[in-house]
Amino acid sequence: MKEGSAADAELPGSVTSAVSAAAAAPAGIPAGDVSAPALTVPEAKAPPEELHAPPAPLAPPAPPAPPAAVPTSHSEAPAPGDAGAKESRDCDCCFDNVPATDGVSCPGKAHFFCGPCLANFLEAFKTSEYAEQKKAKGRALCPMKDSDTPFGDGALAVFVPQDVFDEYLQIRIKVAEQSIQEEFEKENSAKIEELKEKLAKATGSGEQLELDKHRLKIIDDIFTLKCPRCKMAFLDYDNCSAISCSACKCGFCSFCLEDCGKDAHSHFYKNGSKCPNEGGPLFVPHNVWQGYQNARKERLLCEYLAGLPDEMRKKVADLAAPDAKDLGIEMPQDLSAAGLMPEAHGIQRLKVTIPRRMRGLILPVKKDLPSKVELKIPEPSATVRLCSPMLAPxxxxxxxxxxxxxxxxxxxxxxxxxxxxxxxxxxxxxxxxxxxxxxxxxxxxxxxxxxxxxxxxxxxxxxxxxxxxxxxxxxxxxxxxxxxxxxxxxxxxxxxxxxxxxxxxxxxxxxxxxxxVPENDIVLRGPEEDCQAVLKLFKAKLGFDVEVFSLGGAKPKAAGKAKAAKAKAKGKAKAKAG
Ligand SMILES: [Zn+2]
Ligand SMILES: [Zn+2]
Ligand SMILES: [Zn+2]
Ligand SMILES: [Zn+2]
Structure with a gap:
């Protein structure tokens, strides 16, 4: 995602606001209510022991801290007679009676939470569903849901450990990135509707009409992700890649969009927790998932263009280029049939996993590669993009x-x-x-x-x-x-x-x-036989079979299905012969 998106994420404001937010703690509860047993126990939570015990004595006779310690700038400053009430509060989560300065009131002012409960609550918010996190743009609302205003950062920063707070801020960035993507997707569906209308009205068989039809196919069938069964477009991706359609309950893989019956988890479990077709892992952060999805869209676009007559290809590609750019999809440079679908022309593109500490062993292979083979091994000093299997920072x-x-x-x-x-x-x-x-x-x-x-x-x-x-x-x-x-x-x-x-x-x-730290960043490209020969050399040097993933997709589909199937059959026959 772009750097700019972070700015839209309303990053943490000033932490200095903490004091005034904390000062807001003494909500308008009359002094008498503090000593009375709580009548309104939130939700179905069982009241803890303390509630049955005799109420804690009211404010001690000599207040330990002079009122000057509590900022008085707050507009809802309690009346002088309430002075004792702000000394202690009951946490609405754990029901402990704590000093009022050891927690904060919720934005709706109806609830009070102690520091440890706030920390627990932010921890839980980190793993709550995206829909929940999205409600206040990645900020936490009162768990009692009495207000649409999120907690102020300042107040939270004061009462929550630094690491919990840092991770809480990450949620906001994630939500902002994802909503930008959703915005694009929405614009995309608006474009589709517009095109469909235009095509419905158009008559005749002019070239422009033909081109528009192709553009519609590209944005509607390739760029828009749909449920494989009912074809409803889907946007929400929430960290787990085995998803189910909200309309027809079809369980499907969010990488390859394969219909997996009721539940798609086994699609991953059968293959070492990765999608067998696109290689994407079961749990990935949204931006990583997006990367896999864009690579897939790029490949399908190439396959589609390869199926067009030569004279149409460039025109359709030019027409679809702005749509692709909006979604961050790269357009192919080489529009020849072999350039668009290398695999169908006997060229393999492989992502190879080799442990970094052993890469020195395969460097000699690089010196006498077959002439048409490209082998890209990143320099040891090159930066590597981490990929957390746990989703958390x-x-x-x-x-x-x-x-x-x-x-x-x-x-x-x-x-x-x-x-x-x-x-x-x-x-x-x-x-x-x-x-x-x-x-x-x-x-x-x-x-x-x-x-x-x-x-x-x-x-x-x-x-x-x-x-x-x-x-x-x-x-x-x-x-x-x-x-x-x-x-x-x-x-x-x-x-x-x-x-x-x-x-x-x-x-x-x-x-x-x-x-x-992924180690699958070696790329091998060239004629199938030559690539296989190189892989054999790797095995000889390393002593084991290296893990290989085809960038051309494990299962060619859509355009040129028959052609691809034929190529696959041919490949199999060769593998047997070899
Ligand atoms: Zn508490
Ligand atoms: Zn509340
Ligand atoms: Zn569906
Ligand atoms: Zn899959």
Missing amino acids: IVAWKVTATSFGKSSIAAHLPTDHQVKIEDEWVECRGAKGDIAKGLIKAKHIVGMISLGKDVTLKEANGCGSVLVRKTATQDEGKNALGYWDDGKKVKVVNHWIECSWEGAGPLKRGIVQANC
């Missing part, structure tokens, strides 16, 4: 962390933050009577690293033994726990990528879980 820990509490957090990184990779560490557990647990550099491990599995060690520089460290830092001395010899087997407990970044903070360097 990614926690980067301090490199010096030995335990994982709040004080060990280096930063909360947005789910798709760009980072530079500095090093890679594996935390391993030794055998009984050995170094119990320690960190070693990933380059000293032979083969794949998976959590909970045993790995074999081999010091990368041929020293014969691997230094085991306490923390993910270069320091030796006190940080050194000892050595593990080559050939030793240890169990993988954690896999960390040490990285640095700009933006998020407070620290700019730390370690993140390896599963947040």
Whole structure:
């Protein structure tokens, strides 16, 4: 998403407003009501024990803080006689009686919440449904739903821990990005209606009419996402990619739009939690999902254009270009049939996953590639976009962390933050009577690293033994726990990528879980046979089959179905022969 969208998100205002918001706490409840048992217990919540206990004594005779401590600028300042009432309040969530300055009133002023309850509430808001988050543009409303005005940031910032508040702000950015997208989609459907009307009125068979028909097909059938069963357009995507149609209850995949019966989750579970056709994971943030969806739309657009007569292609492409631009879809540059549908012409485009620490092994392959093959391996110094499998912001820990509490957090990184990779560490557990647990550099491990599995060690520089460290830092001395010899087997407990970044903070360097750092950024393109030969060389160098994903789509559909099916059959026959 564009930087500009953040500005629209009404980012946190001044935190200084906290004081006045907190001062608003003493809502207009007469002093007598504070001591009386609460008659209106919110919702169906069971009243806690305290309510049955005798009411807490009213304000202590000597107020601990002089009234000067409480700002008096508030317009609804209580009458002098109410002075005692503002000393303590009952939280409308946990019913604890707390000092009035330890919580805030809701924007509607009818409810009061203590600090810990506000924090819990913001935590829950983070995982609530998009529709809920959208109500106040990513800001939290009173849980009792008595007002459409969200809580002020200032008040929340005072009573809620920093990390909870930071994540709360992320929701706003997410909602803003998503609503911009929805705006585009709405404009898109307006365009479709307009075109349909125009075509309905038009007569004859002029070229313009023909072109408009193609444009309508492109924006209506390719750019607009629809339920595979009832064809109702859908906009709402809420983090889980196995969705169901609000109209016909069809369960479908939000990546490939395959009708999966009642529930689409198994579509993902059958394939390692990824869509088998588009490769998208079951849980992804909205912007990542959008990226997959745009790649799919680009591919379908190419297939559609390839099915048009040569003389029409350029004209239709030019006509659809502004629509595509609005949605962030890239137009193809090469409009030749082979350029539009490389797979149908025996050209493969593959995304290859190879662990970064092993990429040195495949560099020799790059030197004598078959002439028509392109192999793109990003430079080790290139930035990498994180992808959080948990949807939540990614926690980067301090490199010096030995335990994982709040004080060990280096930063909360947005789910798709760009980072530079500095090093890679594996935390391993030794055998009984050995170094119990320690960190070693990933380059000293032979083969794949998976959590909970045993790995074999081999010091990368041929020293014969691997230094085991306490923390993910270069320091030796006190940080050194000892050595593990080559050939030793240890169990993988954690896999960390040490990285640095700009933006998020407070620290700019730390370690993140390896599963947040994608390694599928190698691109291989060329004639099918040559690509397969290169993959074989990779296997020989690495010792295992690399994971490959076809950018041409696993299942060619729409335009040129028959042609694609034929190509597929041919491919299968070849695979068998090979
Ligand atoms: Zn409470
Ligand atoms: Zn309220
Ligand atoms: Zn439907
Ligand atoms: Zn799918």
